[in-house]
């Protein structure tokens with residue numbers, strides 16, 4: 377099945393995802409520096425993030441888990457020139473690569489990459505930090521329940537929160553799997569369920585070049 381999913385993603389991309397030199401350059405530079413590209417979102421997923429931002433006319437975006445800043449580029453592409461992204465990456469080598477890709481892209485939007493544990497950085501933000509319009513969570517999965525709560529604290533009514541990789545090829549249903557990442561995702565589902573701060577939420581399974589996974593979406597009340 378994997379080959380067919382990959383071929384279908386290629387078909388979708390060839391029809392619906394326009395060539396963007398900045399995105400292509402980001403992947404090329406990441407590969408040249410010897411980093412695997414499987415951590416990054418697929419192009420058609422990046423486009424979905426872009427569309428959610430465009431739909432809501434967002435200007436301030438928060439991203440947890442930058443890696444090489446490929447998803448960051450998709451987020452930035454959706455923003456007006458005076459848009460702002462705070463993106464947080466925990467690993468020094470990834471943050472350095474992400475910063476290189478951001479610098480090379482020379483985008484008009486302000487992209488602030490901070491290196492450190494996402495939860496610590498979010499807790500250290502000044503009290504008067506303006507809420508974000510769109511939040512993309514793509515860092516360590518065991519912290520997803522914590523990231524959901526911190527994201528809600530940094531939201532306004534109508535903020536859209538997207539959490540990536542919440543299906544893990546069905547591992548969330550395997551009762552013998554107690555990895556912290558899987559337990560973190562299960563706890564995130566429980567935290568989302570009937571959450572008084574969430575207007576509506578769902579999760580979608582996806583298949584494609586990145587395998588079988590999915591994302592959860594919430595709109596803040």
Ligand SMILES: C[S@@+](CC[C@H](N)C(=O)[O-])C[C@H]1O[C@@H](n2cnc3c(N)ncnc32)[C@H](O)[C@@H]1O
Pocket residue numbers: 415416417440441442443444445446447448464465466467470492493494495514515516519
């Ligand atoms: C799946 S990758 C992000 C991919 C990126 N969003 C993209 O689609 O191009 C997850 C990243 O989260 C980072 N990460 C893991 N734990 C973290 C933490 N506690 N705080 C911040 N970043 C973390 C990893 O180092 C890795 O670079």
